[in-house]
Amino acid sequence: MPRTADVVVIGGGIHGCSTALHLALRGLKPVLIEKDYAGRHASGVNAGGVRQLARDHAEIPLSVSSMEIWERIEDLVGDDCGFESHGTVLVAESDEELAGFRARVDDLRLKGFTHEELIGRAELRRLVPAVSEHCPGGVVSRRDGAADPFRATQAFRRRAVEQGAEMIEGVTVTGLARNGNVWRVETSDGSIEAPKVVNAAGAWADRIAAMLGEPVPLTVVAPMLMVTSRLPAFIQPVVILRGRKLSFKQLGNGTVVIGGGHLATPYRDRNETVLDWEKLAISARTVWELFPVMRQATIVRAWAGIEAYMADGIPVVGPSATSEGVFHQFGFSTHGFQLGPGTGAVVAELVATESTNVPIADLAITRFKA
Amino acid sequence: MFKRLDDTGATVSLKVDGKPIRARAGDTVAGAMLAAGVEHFRTTPVTESPRAPYCLMGVCFDCLVAIDGVGSRQACLIEVREGMAVETQLGKREAGR
Amino acid sequence: MNASDLASSYELVVIGGGPAGLAAAALAAKAGVQTVLFDENPGVGGQIYRGIGTTPVRNRAILGEDYWAGAALASEARASGATIVNGATVWSLDPNRLVGVSISGQARMIQAQRVIVATGSMERPFPIPGWTLPGVMTAGAAQTALKAQGLVPTGRTIIAGCGPLLWLLAAQLLRAGAGIEAILDTTPRINWLKAAMHLPDFALSPYWSKGLALLREVKAKVPVIAAHRIVAHGKDKLAEVVFATGTGERRMTADLLLLHHGVVPNVNLAMAAGVAHRWNGRQLCFEPAVDADFGTSVHGIAVAGDGAGIAGGTAAAERGRIAALAVIQTLKPGATVPNMQMMRQTLAREEMGRAFLDALYQPAPSFRRPVGDTIACRCEEVTAKQVRDTADLGCEGPNQMKAFLRCGMGPCQGRLCGLTITELIAEQRRSTPQEVGYYRLRPPVKPITLAELASLPKTEAERKAVER
The missing domain is CATH 3.50.50.60 (FAD/NAD(P)-binding domain)
Known part of the structure; x- marks a missing residue:
């Protein structure tokens, strides 16, 4: 006799864990299947940015609703997840770049979004005193912040279990088959039957979609990060650049995390990544120019999580087009951590009620139909 | 804590926290500091407790000092040079010092 | 160069x-x-x-x-x-x-x-109370100071632990004129029984006669005391070593404590x-x-x-x-x-005595799996109790432990705590070190400065991007 559940959630990243929690809060019985352990990949090892800034219009509603949750995260998961809100600053390195930012901020205002705010030289200097003299201004999203990614993912996992979700870790999904009104999810450790399935399998989500006859083009990447030893506090907001790849933030413990999207080579079948030091050197040179005080800082570790993005840069969120009762939630590479809390709530709502008022039509999987 | 078996040949001079010490050419910075009676090399960034070399072979990182303005150098791996300025390191070292 | x-x-x-x-x-x-x-x-x-x-x-x-x-x-x-x-x-x-x-x-x-x-x-981590105090070093450190710099300990020196290198170091320090107050021998008595079966091979290995000679040389000059618990005391540096013997607790004032539990x-x-x-x-x-x-x-x-x-x-x-x-x-x-066969034979002869030494000098569990406020991770100052408690809460491996407590995330990159953390988790979760595994180690394996990293020669693509 196979085990049964109301919903099988595939993938134990922050998205899967958040969806499982929100399903359990709705009184459903979810079983989450994770091939490694919760937060092993992108959700546990990303830079931890909790940012509304510089997002694609299509995902701003999800981002805004997620922010509401982040700001009362402890009420939801019983742990503050290390969340601190000191804003995100997008730094312009030239007047031309600043003019481009101004156009985007104006456009967002016309659409009714006010979270991005253009700032000049003086305000930039006030927010980020250590920034190099050559930067004329930027954009700030003041409610943005950062959290501890592994701790946050674990907090969602723990609270989901407390609310009745079941977590099965170290088990891989090997097949999906419709059996009357239920889905039969085959795993490396027996099968589970449930009427609903959520595909939150991150960099492996295309394989789940393929099992449903719904192949999607997904690009597997491994954005690199590096971290310094503890330094005295010198910067509060998260700093990002557009022209050159950089994200930069100092954690409460004094260490500085440097990222920005330079890529390692991922080997998703072996859970391995091989770092590209010549690209990390480019990040080092960018930091060198932007923050002269960092020049003698010591890099103690570099790493890359395995994640995946879609060709158009926005995720897939919503029902499967081929398989009744299946919902997708993937393709979040480099922009998914902040979205986890809110997207989990929306997907749980979709699973439970078949509808949501949050506008997610642009994120449908049907956009990849040949 | 330590003395030199053979005190001849101490011909390199360097400064530790501004105080001149003499070392033998070929000494590591940590060896020279120990021979000069330096007891604390750094304090930890977490609780600021004092530390001194534990392994002297490059694995424990308790001998971290600032050398010629660059912090967090492993004193046990670096050879002394004439005129070198060594500073013991307090807590989180100054960024970019 | x-x-x-x-x-x-x-x-x-x-x-x-x-x-x-x-x-x-x-x-x-x-x-x-x-x-x-x-x-x-x-x-x-x-x-x-x-x-x-x-x-x-x-x-x-x-x-x-x-x-x-x-x-x-x-x-x-x-x-x-x-x-x-x-x-x-x-x-x-x-x-x-x-x-x-x-x-x-x-x-x-x-x-x-x-x-x-x-x-x-x-050297294997030797996590005892007070092992981070200045004045507490590894035996290998004292040996390095002697070889490389000709430094010998002054003041009251105590050597503690077990293993061949401990006796070699003691002999070298004595020959160099250093005084050694005592050797605290931590070899668990039961190890002699476990090692006995490997004795015949060891007796044929080059280590046999050398080892015996060293033991004799050192024991003639230094009191050797069997100890099963060792604590280093002191405020800003080592002042006293307290240890448990078969006949009760003893204390000795000390300036230098040299620890060794094999490599x-x-x-x-x-x-x-x-x-x-x-x-x-x-x-x-x-x-x-x-x-x-x-x-x-x-x-x-x-x-x-x-x-x-x-x-x-x-x-x-x-x-x-x-x-x-x-x-x-x-x-x-x-x-x-040269002939590969000859090399393999030499190697086999050299490796022959190993099983005996490994069995005899296997450190006692209490010296590998500390308790209470004893520091497990020296860099981030994480205690054994924190690690044990976190394992009890469900933390299954060193990598999760790292994320919870920051152990292994300081500059030594887990070298001085990796084995301790693995063994503590295994004990707490009634698992095995093989099952628990080790830290997932990431480059740089030695910290490098941002300036050093920035000094890597630019790639062709990067040069073009700048010239554009």
Whole structure:
């Protein structure tokens, strides 16, 4: 006799864990299947940015609703997840770049979004005193912040279990088959039957979609990060650049995390990544120019999580087009951590009620139909 | 804590926290500091407790000092040079010092 | 040599200039393999032959003839044509054999056709209360200070622990005129029973007579006290050592406490390169899985010497030669080389006494798995209790532990806490070290400054982007 559940959630990243929690809060019985352990990949090892800034219009509603949750995260998961809100600053390195930012901020205002705010030289200097003299201004999203990614993912996992979700870790999904009104999810450790399935399998989500006859083009990447030893506090907001790849933030413990999207080579079948030091050197040179005080800082570790993005840069969120009762939630590479809390709530709502008022039509999987 | 078996040949001079010490050419910075009676090399960034070399072979990182303005150098791996300025390191070292 | 003088690629990169690295580089270079050896110390010799050629210790009897044997290895390597670079820190090695190295603050990436990792061993963590106090060092540290700098301890010195190196160090310090107040012998009595079955092999090994002679030499001059609990006390530095003996607690004032519980492979570089490791239940440490030629799970990367499992300095040189021979056979099939069979026989003889030593000197569980406020991770000052409590809350492995407590995330990158954390988790969760695993190690395996990283030569693509 196979085990049964109301919903099988595939993938134990922050998205899967958040969806499982929100399903359990709705009184459903979810079983989450994770091939490694919760937060092993992108959700546990990303830079931890909790940012509304510089997002694609299509995902701003999800981002805004997620922010509401982040700001009362402890009420939801019983742990503050290390969340601190000191804003995100997008730094312009030239007047031309600043003019481009101004156009985007104006456009967002016309659409009714006010979270991005253009700032000049003086305000930039006030927010980020250590920034190099050559930067004329930027954009700030003041409610943005950062959290501890592994701790946050674990907090969602723990609270989901407390609310009745079941977590099965170290088990891989090997097949999906419709059996009357239920889905039969085959795993490396027996099968589970449930009427609903959520595909939150991150960099492996295309394989789940393929099992449903719904192949999607997904690009597997491994954005690199590096971290310094503890330094005295010198910067509060998260700093990002557009022209050159950089994200930069100092954690409460004094260490500085440097990222920005330079890529390692991922080997998703072996859970391995091989770092590209010549690209990390480019990040080092960018930091060198932007923050002269960092020049003698010591890099103690570099790493890359395995994640995946879609060709158009926005995720897939919503029902499967081929398989009744299946919902997708993937393709979040480099922009998914902040979205986890809110997207989990929306997907749980979709699973439970078949509808949501949050506008997610642009994120449908049907956009990849040949 | 330590003395030199053979005190001849101490011909390199360097400064530790501004105080001149003499070392033998070929000494590591940590060896020279120990021979000069330096007891604390750094304090930890977490609780600021004092530390001194534990392994002297490059694995424990308790001998971290600032050398010629660059912090967090492993004193046990670096050879002394004439005129070198060594500073013991307090807590989180100054960024970019 | 400066980083800019290096070629962009070498046929063979040897990492570490101890016996394994020196022997490997010498043999390979002599056979015509284009070889570079990187060593982070100011001179070659590794730890066992530390300061060979430069040591101020002139009286040969102090360090003993086994030490001076290193001179031949060093001069052979120097004469072989291999490029030997000291002060060169290798901070990255990836499965494609791209080597990241820094010399005097300048970084370079070097492509190797073959790599021999000869990063040797380090002393096993010895987590007792007070082990972070200034004045508490490893026995190996005192030996290094003697060999490299001619430094001998002054004041009241206590040596504690067990293992062959402990007796060698004691003898060397005594010969150099140092006083030793006491040796606190932590060898668990039950180990003698466990070791007895390996005694016949040990009696045939070169270590037998040497070991006995050392024991006699030291015991004639220093009180040896069996101790099963040791605490270092002091405010800003060591002041007193308190220890438990069969007849009760004792205390001794002390200026220097030297700790030793054997050596374990220094795994950071090989693990970061993706080399598969396994738990050695006899030596209580992780070691790379190697084949007969010391090749690993990663193509083109061999691990030779004590880094491949502890066997001692003479065995290390033999292992280095065998690993080099495998490289020569692939890259220079026509070269004239020594007889591999002879090397394997020498190696087998050297390794013969190991089982006895491993069994006898296996440190007691209480010295490997601390309790309470004893610091497990020196860098981030994480206590044994924190680790045990977090394991009880459901934390299953060292990597999750890292994320919860930051243990292993300081500058030593887990070298001084890795085994402790693994063993603590295994005990708390009633699992095994093999099951629990080790930290997932990531480059840089040695911290590098942002300036060093920025000094890597720009790539073609990056130069074009700037010129645009």
